[in-house]
């Protein structure tokens with residue numbers, strides 16, 4: 001997929017989906033559908049032109065994340081750039097345009113944003129956004145404003161209705177629409193509780209960690225549980241510390257096709273039992289003996305097993321890990 005941070009260099013004309021799209025969750029997928037060239041996504045009005053390759057299906061997003069720009073603090077992401085690109089590719093998106101989110105961009109009025117970015121630079125022929133989409137200086141433009149402004153240029157705007165978290169107890173007191181709408185923020189808070197099964201329902205796929213295997217302290221093998229230590233992109237959002245049942249894949253070759261390696265267990269945490277100082281991500285693969293150093297792994301988080309604990313001895317930790325493995329195997333069977 002083509003990725004550019006210069007809108008003026010994008011392939012044009014375009015069919016555009018607009019937003020931050022961190023997580024590429026089920027709500028985002030609905031917004032991308034109308035502009036996707038993938039047959040799996042279900043083609044709509046513009047299918048003929050998209051198929052003929054005349055119009056480039058394009059996700060337009062912001063870099064850095066607007067919240068990072070306004071707070072001045074680095075923000076972690078559900079899908080750092082490499083993961084976002086892979087997910088968008090799977091949805092049939094042809095190019096990703098990262099608009100540099102700076103003072104100049106955030107001061108554009110809604111009309112200026114449409115004229116300068118969507119019409120002049122991207123030559124948009126079709127636009128898709130969610131019902132709650134806001135744009136332009138101080139988020140003053142709504143999805144309906146976008147529809148009205150774009151109509152001056154004969155650009156149709158699809159406004160996608162909000163994808164709701166059906167598991168949420170909407171009869172509960174103090175429920176707001178914001179609490180039931182599938183959103184990046186909702187998924188982050190669910191992952192902070194370790195609830196990877198619910199996160200999976202909202203994402204439409206398991207939450208994954210993409211990392212490279214690096215050397216650890218090599219204590220694992222001395223307690224009978226060798227682990228692959230994963231180095232992740234610095235901006236990757238981590239779910240709650242603790243132990244998870246996981247599926248492990250290797251991303252190999254230039255196209256990084258995924259090959260299933262094994263089921264296993266993973267610990268995220270400081271390893272208080274061995275007085276660890278920093279957070280590490282360690283995966284123990286079942287029935288696996290081969291070297292993994294330097295390999296790119298993709299780990300799917302399937303079930304939270306327990307929080308990380310400080311054990312009185314390595315022997316006690318070893319017994320617990322044995323139990324973790326049995327629980328994970330029972331879960332997978």
Ligand SMILES: Cc1cc2nc3c(=O)[nH]c(=O)nc-3n(C[C@H](O)[C@H](O)[C@H](O)COP(=O)(O)O)c2cc1C
Pocket residue numbers: 216217218219220221225227229243265266267270271272273274282283284307308309310311317321324
């Ligand atoms: C499934 C699993 C569960 C773990 N649970 C804990 C834990 O509860 N507390 C802890 O201090 N360390 C835990 N660890 C981390 C171990 O302390 C760590 O694997 C060991 O120190 C080896 O580290 P190394 O690979 O850097 O050599 C766990 C590791 C695994 C694989």
Ligand SMILES: Nc1ncnc2c1ncn2[C@@H]1O[C@H](COP(=O)(O)OP(=O)(O)OP(=O)(O)O)[C@@H](O)[C@H]1O
Pocket residue numbers: 018019020021022026027028030031128129130131132133134160161162163164181182183184185186
């Ligand atoms: N649940 C949803 N259903 C339909 N469209 C959505 C949903 N959530 C977001 N969108 C739309 O998808 C696009 C990208 O959303 P964006 O990432 O900007 O917001 P978000 O997922 O709500 O994240 P955050 O929680 O950070 O606000 C926007 O056009 C937005 O309106």
